[in-house]
Amino acid sequence: MSDAGNYAPWTGFLRPDGRKGVRNLVLVVYTVECAQHVAHAIAAHEEDVQVIGFPGCYDNAYAIRLMLALARHPNVGAVLAVGLGCEYTQPEKIAATVAASGRPAEWFFIQQQGGTVRSIAAGKEHVRRLRARIRAEAVAVPMTLADLVIGAECGGSDGSSGLAGNPVVGACFDLLVAAGGRAVFEETVEMIGLRDHLLSRAATPEAARQLAAAYDKAETYCREVRQFSVSPGNFAGGLTTIEEKSLGAFAKGGTQPIQGIIKVSEAPPRPGLWIMDSVPDSHFMQFGYTNPNDTEGIIDLISAGAQVVLFVTGRGSVIGSPVAPLLKVTGNSATFRALSDDMDFDAGRVLSGEVTLEQAGRELLQLVRDTAAGAMSQPERLGHREYFIMYKHQDTPALAAGCRA
Amino acid sequence: MSARCFQIHPLDNVATLLDDAPSGPLALLGNSTGGPLSARESIARGHKIALVDLATGSAVLKFGVRIGRATRPIARGDWVHLHNLASDVDLRSGTLDLHTGAPTDTDSAYV
Structure with missing residues (x-):
């Protein structure tokens, strides 16, 4: 493989806001x-129809912003919103x-539909009509790496995650x-111990001012809730301290300068490398864990408009994601073989x-390009x-359009 | 073939096992500086081995960065984990089960 020229342009879908x-x-x-249940039954066995939702009855500005960021994501062409009828x-x-935002929505x-059976039938009619419409009206556009926002997360980490x-x-x-692309990683609670390095x-x-503020908030949060982002599986895998795990996690940020901090549901405003802050800000309700699970x-990364997300898992996670394809990278070749149906990329070959x-790195970027061009990820x-x-709760500008009655 | 371990940064005083290792000689890969290395006990893949003798309180370095401090004397070739290395920030790390990593400070809640 030559060093350049393999990331050939491909065809994507142009959205009204200019993103692809x-x-x-x-x-x-x-x-x-x-x-x-009704939402999932509507989407069941329907090609290119996926589901997200919020379980709470009482509403929350953070959750509404997040749902709207996903509903107006560049990979989404149309939306069907389904409520019960009592919720906020x-x-x-x-x-x-x-x-x-220029997308068809129902x-x-x-x-009001008359219960489960009628709602599923009506919902299926809606999604089939919406799908036919966005397929017929799709605006094909050439894409390159400069059009991509790529997220990176790690979970189920072991000693190989930081090495490979x-x-x-x-x-x-x-x-x-x-x-010229945009790269986003998060987990500021997994940067603990690295303030100067960051x-x-x-x-x-x-x-630097943004990074210092986000770091200090994350360390204060971890100390106050007395919980650092390390799990029994991390310890069993050979990681001993949060500082050690942080260094391994931070390696996914590469070596480019960091442009600044974005919050959940914010898109990176310029090309370059960005860190997402997903730690709660202080609020009278005091609710919100920072990273309850992978x-x-x-x-969160998809809410920034990431069209593809990389997930590094040494021990081997089997999860996927709606809206944006997830590519599962493991630094542990034994995990790659043992969970071969689930894993997309064996980074353990470096070791x-x-x-x-x-x-x-070049092979992985080629896989990102091919996945963006339509190849299916394992998940x-x-x-x-x-x-x-x-x-x-995160401190953010007021919603342009609140979704509360 | 002897089990392998990997030193990430030239300043590091621990290396990471790439294979499960019984006690005995190891192949040291990566940015290594020292001479022949031998494990003084069996060490699992992904875990750390001391590359030098470390006194109580001295900094443990991996990736060239401090990841915590020795809580007891550590000899070259020792397994380095929860029993002899503690975080500078996470006060809970010293209470975890050495082999499974499971918390022990919430055992009274399982009733």
């Missing part, structure tokens, strides 16, 4: 747990906000950023000396579409 998608999906969005979060306002309440899995993602990010990577004094972090870090093939949207 790599899938053309109908997204079913439910507005309370009580509508969850309003499917009609979700549909109206999505429609204002909504209904299950109570995350550094290979870092090498891939370096190439993506050099090509600030030394800032692209500008303003970026899926929550992946959904065995089969490939260099740079070669592996897509298996039907894994886990999502997790929860109560949280």
